[in-house]
Amino acid sequence: MKALDIIVVGGGMVGLSAALMAARQGLQVALVEAHAPKPWQKEQPDQRVVALALDNQALIDSFGLWQDVLDRRAYPYSTMTVFDAVHSTPLRFDAGELGRPYLGHILENDALVEVLWQAVIHESNILLYCPDKIGSLHETESEVRIGLQSGVELSARLAIGADGASSRVRELLGIATEDHDYGQKGLVAFVHTERTHEHTAWQCFLDSGPLAFLPFGEHCCSIVWSLSQTEADRLLKTEPEVFCQALDSAFAGKLGKTRLLSDRIAFPLRRRLAKTMIQGRTLLLGDAAHAVHPLAGQGVNLGLRDVSALRDAFTASAGKTGDALDGAQLVRWARTRYSENTVAALAFENINRIFSNDNVALSLLRGHLLGIGDRIVPLKNAMARYAAGL
Ligand SMILES: Cc1cc2nc3c(=O)[nH]c(=O)nc-3n(C[C@H](O)[C@H](O)[C@H](O)COP(=O)(O)OP(=O)(O)OC[C@H]3O[C@@H](n4cnc5c(N)ncnc54)[C@H](O)[C@@H]3O)c2cc1C
The missing domain is CATH 3.50.50.60 (FAD/NAD(P)-binding domain)
Incomplete structure (x- = not known):
């Protein structure tokens, strides 16, 4: 040898x-x-x-x-949209602005x-x-x-x-x-979405934690939902329809009504x-x-x-x-x-911490941060380049 x-x-x-x-x-x-x-x-x-x-x-x-x-399966996303449940101005990163056809791929x-x-x-x-x-x-x-x-x-x-x-x-x-235990779990599943995801990786900040909808087929998304351990354990056990109602409400119905396509699993964060x-x-x-x-x-x-x-x-x-x-x-x-x-x-x-918090001052700050981040092009492009690994 x-x-x-x-x-x-x-x-x-x-x-x-x-x-x-x-x-x-x-x-x-x-x-x-x-x-x-x-x-x-x-x-x-x-x-x-x-x-x-x-x-x-x-x-x-x-x-x-x-x-x-x-040859197995990978779905490109050309836009990343970050928004929060309260403020209207989202932060959008477009691959086109970086001269690329996409920002990355979602794969298993x-x-x-x-x-x-x-x-x-x-x-x-x-x-x-x-x-x-x-x-x-x-x-x-x-x-x-x-x-x-x-x-x-x-x-x-x-x-x-x-x-x-x-x-x-x-x-x-x-x-x-x-070590730092966030006291949260990441709940993951595949859902059918009523509206198409527009090849966008969506990240919504909620008081309880971030919720991502990642494109995985025409009307299908992989969701990664950060929740308190108690809430995650509760939502793992609810009926699929009840789960989807909670999901649609958390995501402000951005992609219309959802339907569960897989088991739900959760992992500690x-x-x-x-x-x-x-x-x-x-x-x-x-x-x-x-x-x-x-x-x-x-x-x-x-x-x-x-x-x-x-x-x-x-x-x-x-x-x-x-x-x-x-x-x-x-x-x-x-x-x-x-x-x-x-x-x-x-x-x-x-x-x-800033974006998943019900503190009023932080809530105001995050609205401003998203708006500012979207308007200052060099800052936005720097963030997009980091996320895309360029
Ligand atoms: C359910 C779930 C969902 C996730 N979702 C996301 C996500 O959406 N985005 C994201 O970025 N990350 C996510 N993660 C985290 C992501 O999977 C990890 O960051 C990634 O797998 C780390 O890769 P790794 O190769 O370092 O470790 P691992 O994938 O953990 O691989 C470690 C390997 O070492 C082997 N091993 C362990 N002990 C020994 C030993 N004593 N001797 C020999 N071999 C050993 C294991 O069998 C395993 O194959 C998720 C994790 C889980 C569990």
Whole structure:
């Protein structure tokens, strides 16, 4: 067996992308994943959707896989409209103003994971250990040793923990996290809408939290509704008609009457930021490093940006020192990504705090902010560029 360069723990969207990226740079990779992914189903869409920004679409395209994603299912959106329940002036971002045909695509977690998984299993530079789990992690001066629960022992020059918000890699390294429980759940489902969504990703701010309608087919939207835990639990159990009445009322009937097309599921919303993204020769990526509020669908985008930035660090390092895994570049990568992810996580949280609040002063402020944001074109374009990943 060839000596390993990198062991990636976790084969979600971020770990699979990291493994592929490293393998395509000529590095020898082992990928450890606890469960083989459940297959994408044409007839039963995965409720966990992603608003994939253009820079992350480019990352998937660089693997030669974007067409495979489109062959399954992905819906472009060319406008993003942000409004609140009280004020009339919405904030609208148009792809045309940025000279683009669209701002991003809505796609299912299962579809992207399946496409990446298929590529990983055919990649000669990747050894796959699945189903298996990390059991131990020890570092020596020059390598990381990882013991798997199956008894397999692996060693490599670098380890990557991409094993999600409850990361075992992070725990084994003793890296502390800064946690904030929003006391909310994100309720997700697919609904039929009476009016067409106009290829727009809608984000409505309510006192209780944001409600997104994301285009998913002609008269179909994926909704992501942030609610107090009690309200989410209540709405999960109500009759479909009663649920849709509450939804239509919250969304001010913008797309007409809705009809439920799927089960409803809810997941707890919390911010969890690891204190560092590097320790010794191990890196944390994706939700293992930063689980954030799913406002504007940016959570997954941050994780995939970790991967793109790591590719740039490998390339720069190989150019300078002849070694893609040079420590100084990795430390620089971790510092930059840590500050960008922290700023983004806190920005999402502050937007949520200002816009999802029944405080009268904040309510007045948000109306002004939306109006101002819409009128100041350079500010609006800067926000649109950030959301689209340009
Ligand atoms: C229901 C739901 C809806 C969501 N909706 C949105 C949304 O609308 N917008 C948005 O931006 N985000 C959303 N999110 C969050 C988004 O899914 C995550 O940000 C994203 O999946 C993170 O990707 P990841 O690869 O870092 O982690 P994960 O997707 O969590 O992948 C981690 C992987 O590691 C594996 N693993 C875990 N422990 C071990 C171990 N010990 N050994 C080996 N492997 C292990 C797991 O099996 C898993 O495959 C949602 C999440 C949920 C649950």
